[in-house]
Amino acid sequence: MNALPRVGLGIDLHRLVPDRPCILAGIAIPSAVGPAGHSDGDAVLHAACDAVLGAAGLDDLGTLFSDRDPANAGRASSEFCLEALRRVRAAGMRVASMDVVVETERPKLLPHRLQMRQSLAHLFGIAIDRVNVKGKTGEGLDAIGQGQALRATVVVLLVERSDSPGD
Ligand SMILES: [Zn+2]
Numbered sequence: 001m002n003a004l005p006r007v008g009l010g011i012d013l014h015r016l017v018p019d020r021p022c023i024l025a026g027i028a029i030p031s032a033v034g035p036a037g038h039s040d041g042d043a044v045l046h047a048a049c050d051a052v053l054g055a056a057g058l059d060d061l062g063t064l065f066s067d068r069d070p071a072n073a074g075r076a077s078s079e080f081c082l083e084a085l086r087r088v089r090a091a092g093m094r095v096a097s098m099d100v101v102v103e104t105e106r107p108k109l110l111p112h113r114l115q116m117r118q119s120l121a122h123l124f125g126i127a128i129d130r131v132n133v134k135g136k137t138g139e140g141l142d143a144i145g146q147g148q149a150l151r152a153t154v155v156v157l158l159v160e161r162s163d164s165p166g167d
Helices: 043-055 077-090 110-124
Strands: 006-018 033-035 093-103 131-136 149-160
Touching: 006 043, 043 077, 043 093, 043 110, 043 149, 077 093, 077 110, 093 110, 110 131
Parallel strands: 093 131
Antiparallel strands: 006 033, 006 149, 093 149
8 A cells, every 4th residue: 555644534413412422532521411413423433534544545434334224223323433444454444543623512522531542542553642632612613602502523633553562
């Protein structure tokens, strides 16, 4: 493969609804609202998978795991990550770094940032200092600002896999 690193971008928006578990980056966050969705609605993991798959030039998450397939209903999005990572490794690459922005009015993410970073590092096979998570609000504007939705944006860097220590 071409040894040049590759950048990938993933963006995912979910409606926020009452009485729904709030799972973000694979972490259950106490909240009165949670992201609606066919799976567990984890917008961070969905955007992360799309970023990783996109950088590798592979099919996106919606193509791999259709939201019309009953087998994917209520499914833990961590399973999507395992499959995305498996495909990326098979293509001779690994994740080198990941940067995440979550735009939401609620819940507040600051108390959960470290745990979200740990979870992403574990799921994508990288060191925690190669993963960052930032929370932003919508400043009271649009659907995000009015607390009706949240959006995750993820940028990843993929590099060629080698068998040297640390990979
Ligand atoms: Zn999604």
